[in-house]
Amino acid sequence: MSRMLYNEDAYLQQCETRIHALHAGAVELEATVFYPLGGGQPGDSGWLLGPDGQRLRIGDTRRDRETGAILHLLEAGSQAPPAGSAVRVEIDWARRHRHMRMHTCLHLLSAVVPHGVTGGNLSAESGRLDFDAEGVALDAEFIQAELARLIAEDHPLHMRLISGTELAAQPELIKTLSVKPPMHLPQIRLIEIEGTDLQPCGGTHVARTGEIGAVRVLKIESKGARNRRVVLGFAEDAA
Numbered sequence: 143m144s145r146m147l148y149n150e151d152a153y154l155q156q157c158e159t160r161i162h163a164l165h166a167g168a169v170e171l172e173a174t175v176f177y178p179l180g181g182g183q184p185g186d187s188g189w190l191l192g193p194d195g196q197r198l199r200i201g202d203t204r205r206d207r208e209t210g211a212i213l214h215l216l217e218a219g220s221q222a223p224p225a226g227s228a229v230r231v232e233i234d235w236a237r238r239h240r241h242m243r244m245h246t247c248l249h250l251l252s253a254v255v256p257h258g259v260t261g262g263n264l265s266a267e268s269g270r271l272d273f274d275a276e277g278v279a280l281d282a283e284f285i286q287a288e289l290a291r292l293i294a295e296d297h298p299l300h301m302r303l304i305s306g307t308e309l310a311a312q313p314e315l316i317k318t319l320s321v322k323p324p325m326h327l328p329q330i331r332l333i334e335i336e337g338t339d340l341q342p343c344g345g346t347h348v349a350r351t352g353e354i355g356a357v358r359v360l361k362i363e364s365k366g367a368r369n370r371r372v373v374l375g376f377a378e379d380a381a
């Protein structure tokens with residue numbers, strides 16, 4: 143299993159490593175900074191630089207469901223260097239940083255809207271959460287103002303590891319749970335936004351809420367009788 147460097151430091155943009163194995167249209171590395179699609183966050187894209195000066199495009203990153211291997215998907219027709227080759231990989235940082243900003247903002251959104259989260263997704267342009275909020279009228283202006291306040295307050299994020307048993311014994315630690323955390327694992331990663339939010343999460347986050355920048359509520363819509371969907375975008379994209 144490759145070392146998942148993005149778990150330790152989400153700000154790593156590149157790493158030197160070796161090709162662990164070749165798969166159909168994909169390479170598996172000994173260590174990687176590429177986040178694989180999961181938890182509503184897209185997989186990273188970027189480049190693989192080979193020993194002979196090759197520069198191959200990595201279009202997406204996925205986790206193999208069966209083996210857990212992290213697969214860096216190469217553009218069709220790319221000839222990957224053989225297994226064992228020393229390579230350098232670089233993520234498309236501009237895109238990933240937007241994922242980190244929006245992902246962290248969705249944690250804030252889950253703290254601002256006091257209803258259970260039933261789903262969510264994000265891209266480099268927008269993010270959304272669905273709330274179990276039957277009969278509730280969510281106020282876009284209020285939500286946007288609260289997000290702006292939490293971003294301006296520049297709360298730091300902290301990461302810590304907790305066992306599944308500890309987590310099960312303290313359900314009050316978890317305010318929102320769209321997906322059950324993997325309680326069977328010896329260690330579950332908790333992400334705390336100081337004074338604001340605490341939940342198990344495997345995604346990539348910015349270090350402080352101020353780094354999210356200004357965001358807007360793009361729309362609030364009903365999804366069935368119970369679900370209300372809140373869609374966010376970056377203020378800088380509104381022109």
Ligand SMILES: [Zn+2]
Pocket residue numbers: 245246249333343344345346347
């Ligand atoms: Zn997260």
